[in-house]
Amino acid sequence: MTDAEHIAPEYGGPVPIAPEYPGPGEVLIVTGMSGAGRSTAADALEDLGWYVVDNLPPQMLRPLLELTELAGGALPRVAVVVDVRGRELFRELPAITRALRDGRPVRVMFLDASDEVLVRRFEAVRRPHPLQGDGTILDGINQERLRLAAVRESADIIVDTSAFNIHQLATQVIDLFAAAGAARHSVTIMSFGFKYGLPPDADLVADMRFLPNPFWNDELRSFTGEDDNVRDFVLEQQGAREFLDSYAAALVPVLEGYQRENKGHSVVAIGCTGGKHRSVVMAHELAARLSSLPGVAVRVKHRDLGRE
Template identity: 40%
Template sequence: MDRDERMDFIIVTGMSGAGKTQACRYMEDIGYFVIDNLPPVFIPKFAELCRHSDGHVNKVVLVVDTRSREFFDTFIHVLENMDRDNQPYVMLFMDASDAAIIRRYKETRRRHPMAPSSRIPEGVAKERERLAPIRNKATYIIDTSDLKKIELKEKILNIFASKPGDKLSTNVMSFGFKFGMPLDADLVFDVRFLPNPFYVESMRHKSGAVPEVAQYIEQYPVTKEFEKHLDNMIDFLMPQYEKEGKTQLVIAVGCTGGMHRSVFIAKHIYDRLKDKGYLVNLEHRDLMKNDVWEHVREEC
């Protein structure tokens, strides 16, 4: 399937205990709509509905496995019909060694779907035989026998997060310490050491996004020096977070009231990340909470 097509239609299947659920969680993190345990007979109709959704549903994952019991027997025929009708799809097959699967089932004390009243190895053998023709049609096969969760996440991102922005979504937030620190922040920068426009009467009622206020803050050597160190740190950290597989990052910048200095520095970070092609959003959390807001002029 062409990765540049308007809709990504992914079918995830494979051995029970091989990590389908975990893989789908990572795919949800990068924007896929996941439907679990769909009977195979409904796949073509669902794909057609998605293609006529006017782009509202364009990243879809369907999980199909032996839990569908007798419905599963139609799976190979459904795939053959989709191939014949040129209906595009990508299939991810999750696999693992028999020993790894048996160990996982023993640890979780769950029953194998192919062996509800018999020994786990028998169920694994039956399922592997039943899935053999499906595995042969897979676009991608991931063997999780010796994979850590972070390694699985990296593989999923490398295959399915096709755009750089999909890999890491960053939210840059300004805030005021007097209103409390944001609980979901990954990085927090305290900029209360920078010159404060609040004490300049003509700037007191204007935010840090107003050019006059921004120029006032940036004119000081301490601001320029801080921006230099901040830029170097951000440039170093972003690739490290991407490499680690992080999908969401919150950078919080705080000053006393969340109106002048934090707004200015948050905008600086936002502009830099945007220029480098990252998917980034900007939020001024506490701007409207200040008592002086009635005369604020915001010019983002």
């Protein structure tokens, strides 16, 4: 990757608490678009103590999983990088993954990035895309997206690396997979500004533009949603607390369902115009309401708080 990417936001807030999947033989399948940062993610996992296997044909996943079970505690966490370098073998990955997930601790992390960013990264390293053949880099990317559509759809965690450099991506992986107690699901409450675009990895989006904008208040414009005067202003507005209570209650069965379905991470995006006032306040308040849920670890990130 080059220093250019989602998970490429420079978020503020506490270090995320990620889910820990107990027991020996845990397997994480790392896959996704070529150029999206699989190698960087694998290196970060290795730094966390995972046993990492690169470019494994999907047909070898079952023998590997059996090996982790035989090894018991000797191989408690195994990460496997699987990608289209396996060519025709890769087509069987969705079916093999579904079979392995039957009662086994298998997770899939899919790394993605925009076409524009992927093209730029391939051009920077002066290497062809593995599927472009006699065509262009973009032709190869389009072919890869078609082949990966089913895998992306069934992934437990999707990380858009468009805005990340290699260091930011490594930090994100560490945040997601560092051991963190008994949490079964990690939810990120992310504030953002609509004028900068929707967060590509958001699972749910809520719009705070129904509240008056502190930006138009001369006494509040220079402050942010992390300041008490802005917080008080936003929460005093009609509908603010009602929304928080209702939305938090609506999220409870969603987060419980994610745990039942073994979805390890989700992103709830809270937006306003610029991502500096209303969304910041409401993200913090929503996180406070969800923090007591059993099996759920909550973190807050502000995507656009530092933008001009």
